[in-house]
Amino acid sequence: MTEKLFQRVIRRLDIPAESISAAPRVTISGGTRVLIEGHRGLLEYADDRIAAAGSGCRILIKGENLGLVAMDKDEMIVSGRLWAVELE
16 A cells, blocks of 8 residues: 555544554653653663663653663553653
């Protein structure tokens, strides 16, 4: 299926673009928790920074007392005191 046809089908079915995009989705909750959906693996892990691979980007979480609450092949939950979330 060509890209143009694919986009027309998506528009016609009224499917949100973010639901089919390969880009990761980052949700920050209360400055203490980050949910990353669609990650491609853990790149760096320390108590002051955690980095994950995204599709075409790197997601860097900076803070203190950071830790992985849960992680599977699609989602990652990080908790701790957040200072910054950067997309590189």
